[in-house]
Structure formats: C-alpha cells, structure tokens
Amino acid sequence: GKFGDYGGQYVPEALMPAIEELTDAYERYVLDNEDGFMDDFRARLRDFGGRPTPLQRADRLSERYGREVYLKREDLLHGGAHKLNNALGQVLLAKYMGKERIIAETGAGQHGTATAMACAHLDMPCEIYMGERDINRQRPNVFRMKLNGSEVNPVTVGRGTLKEAISETMRDWATNVEDTHYVIGSVVGPHPFPSMVRDFQSVISEEARTQAREKLGRLPDAVVACAGGGSNTMGAFAEFVDDEETALYAVEAGGSTLEVDEEAGVAPNSASLTTGTEGILHGARTRLLQDRDGQIMESHSVSSGLDYAGVGPELAHLVDTGRVTAVNVDDDEALTAFHRLSQMEGIIPALESAHAFGYLESVVGPDAPDSEEADDLGKYVVVNVSGRGDKDLESAIEETYER
C-alpha cells in the first residue's frame, strides 16, 4: 500500500484488525474476483447505475478552443456523480464480508448520497457523518440521503466540515469494527482504501479509453479532471497511466488565493498537490495543507467537494514523478466555467467539475496567450464531468446575484 514514500497504514492499533480483514477481502473479492464479486459489481453498475456513461463531443467548446473536446459524462451516472462507482463497490463488498451496518463521511454530500442509494439498493442500514457547515450548504443532498433511508449524523466539532466528519467516522468504525464497514468517499485513508477506491472508479477510464478509440480512432492527447480527494481523478486516469502519449491534468481548487496565512492556520484554497507538504492525514502519508508546526490547515473552495486539506497518496506520487500535472483554478474561474458549460453545452456541471473546465479556458480560451501548456494539451482532450450541478444551484445563485 505504498506509492513512493506516500500511502501506508497510520491508524490506531484498535483499527488494525478491521484494516487487515478489509485488505484480505479486497485481495480476494476485488483483485481475484472470488465468488464472481466483480461480475456482480459490474452488472449492478450497469443495471442500477446506468453505465456505461457517454463520451460525448462538446461541439461548442470544440469550436471555442479549436480542438476536439470530449466529455466523460459521470454526471449521468445514477445519483448525479461518479461517487456511486465507489459507494456501490464498497457496500457490495461489505455485504460479501457479512457486515451488517454501513457508515460513511461526506462533504459535498454526493458521496453520502451515493452511499445511501447503494445501501437502499442492497438493503443495508446506513449512517452518514456530515459537517454542520456542509449540511447547511448541501441541503438537497441531505434530504436525498434521508429519502434513501439513511441517518445523517451532524458533526459539530471543529469547523464542521469534511475533515472532522472523516475523523468522527473513523472513531465510530474503531468502536464497531465487528459489524460495521466504513465506506470512505475518496482515494484517501489507510491501505487498502486508496487502491480499492481507485479500482472501483477505474471503470471511468476503462470505458473512456475504449470510447476514445472508437470515436477518435486513437487515444486522447490529454485527460483533465478536478481533484478533491482524487477519486474521480484516479478513476479518469487509471487506464491511461501506462499510455505515455496521454497527458494527465489534475485540477485543484485555487479557492480565493494560493497565498496561505500561516499565522491564522487558514489556507484559502485546497491546492494540496501544488502548495501542500508531506504529512499524515486520515491514516496515510500524503501531501497536505499544514502550517510550519504540522497543524492541518483549514482549506477553502467554492465547491464543498474540493474543500479538503489532503489528497490521495497515489495521486500525490504521480504528481511527484511528473506523470500527472497538478494545476488549479480559483473560485471565480470555476463559477464562470459553471455558467459557460450550462449556456454553451446545456450541461450544468457540479462546481467541483467546473474547475476542470476553468482550466481548459485558462489555457486555450480566446483570452489565453499562446503557451507551452496549450501545445501540451494537444488536439484531442477528454474532460471528466464528475457530477451535475443540481446540488449547487442555491450557492451558485448566491455567488452570481450577490457578487
């Protein structure tokens, strides 16, 4: 479970039995397809999830950028985001392991919603831990979780966002390892979570690689995906990592500025790949936003889903080795991209996904100067639309009409 010097299992002793049991189950069911687990998983992704998602040419953006822009439509997956790929895989695995209870954390509420849907589909009781602050800014998703029969546990410690929600969920898991599985929402946490979540999300790039060959007659020159914890990112990249000719861009939240106020311990962004340093968070060594005393800093993003101080260890490693280029766009660029995709293509993206489009505009938009980056992007570009923007309408309205 090591990616360079990142990854590992930095967990309290009490969690090790659960971690070992999960690692064994991951190897048997996911890697070795014992009892036809992966066949069952793929069949449910198809019949319940609605896979495959389209790889669709964006005609207006292709015109605007003078290149072939294709969208991988994870916003069309059941529930409205890529999150179901991972949630369905983990809840199904918990069932195969004989677990009787599911817990999960969520920030944007997409992972919580996906877990709640998967639990209703598989008849498993479910509790979602969610920061008080996030509950208030993602109300439609809170209602959806309850409609799907899950309990939502408000987390009020600290800032009441994702970081505290993950810590509270870990605490619950440590107390109830016997009958409970913790469905982690991204490629974060102790081994085997980063590898397992990547494997469940890799269906995105498996499909996109085949669809690209069919529609483009070749591999894409670039794949662009936003990065919060990094799960839609790793899912969109996984099957392309060995294709050197396909450049991979992870777009982080530049928030309001990349300048960090060390004294206040506040980072007004979530650009852990770009400005983070090595440290341990939620059980793994990775890159994260921490002050000089090693205190995890508060992160920020206009999108809850990217508002996370850490990032997946494997993605951090791919950036360190130069296989993935880490870039970022700020809140305003993301909001502008949110409006632009809605108006030009008839697709209202999640604010998280809008960051990927903000990057494209900043490099090859009509106001962008000629650059190496524009050349490196190449002619055939695939952008991962990780989710749809229904959940963001309230905050986008505030940001737009009260700006």
Ligand SMILES: Cc1ncc(COP(=O)(O)O)c(/C=N/[C@H](C(=O)O)[C@@H](O)C(C)C)c1O
């Ligand atoms: C539509 C959408 N797109 C991208 C993300 C970023 O998460 P990754 O794909 O794991 O980088 C998210 C993240 N959502 C999580 C959630 O819904 O709980 C997030 O808040 C945390 C798990 C990081 C998302 O909802």
